[in-house]
Amino acid sequence: MAPRKSAPKIKPSKRPNPPNPPKAPKPPKPLVAGNWKMNGTRKQLGELRKLATALARKKAKAEVMICPPATLLGPMAAVKAKGVLLGGQDCHANVSGAHTGDVSAEMLKDAGAKAVIVGHSERRADHGETDKQVKAKVEAAHRAGLVAIMCIGESLKQRKAGETLKLVQSQLRGSLPNGCTAKNTVIAYEPVWAIGSGLTPTVEQIEAVHTALRTALMRRFGDEGAKMRILYGGSVKPSNAAELMAVPNVNGALVGGASLTAKDFGGIIDAYR
Numbered sequence: 706m707a708p709r710k711s712a713p714k715i716k717p718s719k720r721p722n723p724p725n726p727p728k729a730p731k732p733p734k735p736l737v738a739g740n741w742k743m744n745g746t747r748k749q750l751g752e753l754r755k756l757a758t759a760l761a762r763k764k765a766k767a768e769v770m771i772c773p774p775a776t777l778l779g780p781m782a783a784v785k786a787k788g789v790l791l792g793g794q795d796c797h798a799n800v801s802g803a804h805t806g807d808v809s810a811e812m813l814k815d816a817g818a819k820a821v822i823v824g825h826s827e828r829r830a831d832h833g834e835t836d837k838q839v840k841a842k843v844e845a846a847h848r849a850g851l852v853a854i855m856c857i858g859e860s861l862k863q864r865k866a867g868e869t870l871k872l873v874q875s876q877l878r879g880s881l882p883n884g885c886t887a888k889n890t891v892i893a894y895e896p897v898w899a900i901g902s903g904l905t906p907t908v909e910q911i912e913a914v915h916t917a918l919r920t921a922l923m924r925r926f927g928d929e930g931a932k933m934r935i936l937y938g939g940s941v942k943p944s945n946a947a948e949l950m951a952v953p954n955v956n957g958a959l960v961g962g963a964s965l966t967a968k969d970f971g972g973i974i975d976a977y978r
């Protein structure tokens with residue numbers, strides 16, 4: 706009998722490991738930031754102490770920040786309020802120089818800031834700041850190692866004319882430099898007509914804008930754009946915070962008037978407890 710031919714050995718095919726499924730980026734930790742605008746003297750430092758005490762008692766699942774006037778940054782930093790980050794409200798694009806009355810991002814950092822608001826609609830209106838100038842300020846913040854909280858938003862006229870999405874997308878494009886990351890940049894959508902007016906867009910309107918911004922950020926910055934925080938701002942109060950903060954792609958709030966007292970600001974932070 707002819708010897709049986711052994712069956713040819715079949716080499717296990719070298720199948721490449723299945724590709725790792727793309728990891729869904731971790732949802733960003735929300736940020737609740739208070740913009741004190743041109744309000745507050747050292748008398749109000751007590752509000753910061755009260756806020757820190759409340760946060761120590763009841764931890765928040767969000768980062769908490771106060772952006773006081775530049776004159777209060779040093780005194781607030783000296784309070785060493787645990788759990789409350791500090792930020793500036795604006796910065797010059799340059800490091801230093803002959804710019805009377807201006808403050809650089811480096812100076813804010815030196816005074817204790819971790820972030821700086823840029824392009825707030827009040828700066829765009831009062832000081833005629835353009836997207837190009839705002840972009841230079843974002844770059845300045847990054848240069849100094851600060852997080853840039855870049856604000857955009859439409860006027861009532863633009864909202865009524867149906868121009869909201871086009872406008873905020875164009876502001877986003879024009880006011881952000883290349884290379885922004887989720888660590889160094891936060892977007893704040895603040896409809897101008899909602900600021901200080903007690904009016905807020907509907908949750909559907911907010912979702913539509915935030916979703917469009919998320920899409921634009923992901924297209925431009927990839928995963929970083931997916932993780933970048935997009936805050937909502939404009940008449941956020943303790944009574945509406947939970948509803949507004951639950952809107953998809955809303956990753957926190959930028960709060961004006963209601964951030965001036967620990968009681969109201971704490972009530973907003975409660976949305977994340």
Ligand code: 13P
Nearest residue numbers: 740900901939940961962
């Ligand atoms: P209000 O919360 O007072 O409406 O202000 C919003 C704002 O402009 C925060 O930057």
